[in-house]
Amino acid sequence: MSMKRKKVSVIGGGFTGATTAFMLAQKELADVVLVDIPQMENPTKGKALDMLEAAPVQGFDANITGTSNYEDTKDSDVVVITAGIARKPGMSRDDLVQTNQKIMKSVTQEIVKYSPNCFIVVLTNPVDAMTYTVFQESGFPKNRVIGQSGVLDTARFRTFVAQELNLSVKDVTGFVLGGHGDDMVPLVRYSYAGGIPLETLIPKDRLNSIVERTRKGGGEIVNLLGNGSAYYAPAASLVEMVEAILKDQRRVLPSIAYLEGEYGYEGIYLGVPTVLGAGGIEKIIELDLTSDEKAALDQSAESVKKVMEVLA
Ligand SMILES: NC(=O)c1ccc[n+]([C@@H]2O[C@H](COP(=O)([O-])OP(=O)(O)OC[C@H]3O[C@@H](n4cnc5c(N)ncnc54)[C@H](O)[C@@H]3O)[C@@H](O)[C@H]2O)c1
Numbered sequence: 001m002s003m004k005r006k007k008v009s010v011i012g013g014g015f016t017g018a019t020t021a022f023m024l025a026q027k028e029l030a031d032v033v034l035v036d037i038p039q040m041e042n043p044t045k046g047k048a049l050d051m052l053e054a055a056p057v058q059g060f061d062a063n064i065t066g067t068s069n070y071e072d073t074k075d076s077d078v079v080v081i082t083a084g085i086a087r088k089p090g091m092s093r094d095d096l097v098q099t100n101q102k103i104m105k106s107v108t109q110e111i112v113k114y115s116p117n118c119f120i121v122v123l124t125n126p127v128d129a130m131t132y133t134v135f136q137e138s139g140f141p142k143n144r145v146i147g148q149s150g151v152l153d154t155a156r157f158r159t160f161v162a163q164e165l166n167l168s169v170k171d172v173t174g175f176v177l178g179g180h181g182d183d184m185v186p187l188v189r190y191s192y193a194g195g196i197p198l199e200t201l202i203p204k205d206r207l208n209s210i211v212e213r214t215r216k217g218g219g220e221i222v223n224l225l226g227n228g229s230a231y232y233a234p235a236a237s238l239v240e241m242v243e244a245i246l247k248d249q250r251r252v253l254p255s256i257a258y259l260e261g262e263y264g265y266e267g268i269y270l271g272v273p274t275v276l277g278a279g280g281i282e283k284i285i286e287l288d289l290t291s292d293e294k295a296a297l298d299q300s301a302e303s304v305k306k307v308m309e310v311l312a
């Protein structure tokens with residue numbers, strides 16, 4: 001009996017797109033189609049072929065193709081959007097909104113034409129507003145249009161906590177809620193090392209500085225790179241979400257989800273804890289928040305709404 005392989009298309013073959021494609025193939029999660037604009041067709045084909053030639057060495061069975069033709073994305077199970085411009089030092093993610101909004105609209109039309117039943121996972125910044133744009137343009141139900149930010153932001157938080165405590169990252173858990181901006185909300189009260197609340201392990205001032213570093217984690221990398229933004233951890237985060245969907249894992253992961261009353265917000269996409277499985281976002285988990293946590297989340301939601309006003 002033969003099992004048909006899953007298919008994932010990654011739109012945008014730049015740093016995050018190419019890294020995501022390679023990680024998906026290395027994990028044998030799907031055959032991967034990497035898509036970029038016609039002017040980038042040869043470099044995209046070149047990247048895909050180069051990755052494919054790593055398969056015999058690493059021993060993975062997955063096909064990777066590069067293209068600028070959306071017909072090649074036909075019947076994808078999941079489509080990941082990384083197309084668009086990235087920020088440079090001195091810029092905020094919100095400075096990318098107008099350029100990337102146009103790109104979201106055009107790529108979404110092509111995605112929907114060839115894969116009307118797919119799940120879409122959006123990475124392009126400013127990602128809360130771009131996920132909303134893709135949701136509107138696609139006409140898909142909300143469970144099938146998902147944004148990535150919280151897995152990455154939580155991964156940064158977990159990295160810094162593990163460094164602070166000199167413990168394995170595997171034993172550190174956390175939750176970052178809200179928009180993917182400098183006012184995101186790392187929920188320290190819901191964060192643990194080996195099941196022990198972090199607040200009992202790390203002094204308050206050290207925890208506060210970890211929270212601050214997490215909030216500015218994207219900018220820290222942008223300043224170090226000098227000419228672009230992070231891509232290894234963002235790609236790993238996308239792959240974790242795609243894997244949860246393809247394998248129906250029902251993972252509890254933060255996703256950028258469309259809210260219709262949850263946490264008191266209506267009609268916006270925002271980072272919240274979700275259950276990710278074969279139905280995409282199968283559930284939004286509503287945590288009890290203190291008044292300080294809710295005020296911080298309100299501020300983050302306000303920032304997202306301001307960017308959404310530019311969309312109109
Ligand atoms: N949400 C997050 O956590 C997160 C993390 C990292 C990066 N990002 C965002 O992801 C985006 C991509 O970042 P990157 O580092 O890969 O940038 P990059 O410049 O390396 O790659 C972007 C690619 O998109 C392609 N592209 C542009 N217009 C396109 C179109 N219409 N169709 C198909 N492809 C198109 C470009 O040719 C380029 O190859 C940026 O907006 C960045 O800010 C978000």
Ligand SMILES: O=C(O)C[C@H](O)C(=O)O
Nearest residue numbers: 087093125218219229230
């Ligand atoms: O910071 C950026 O502009 C890219 C991304 O959103 C990140 O957090 O690394």
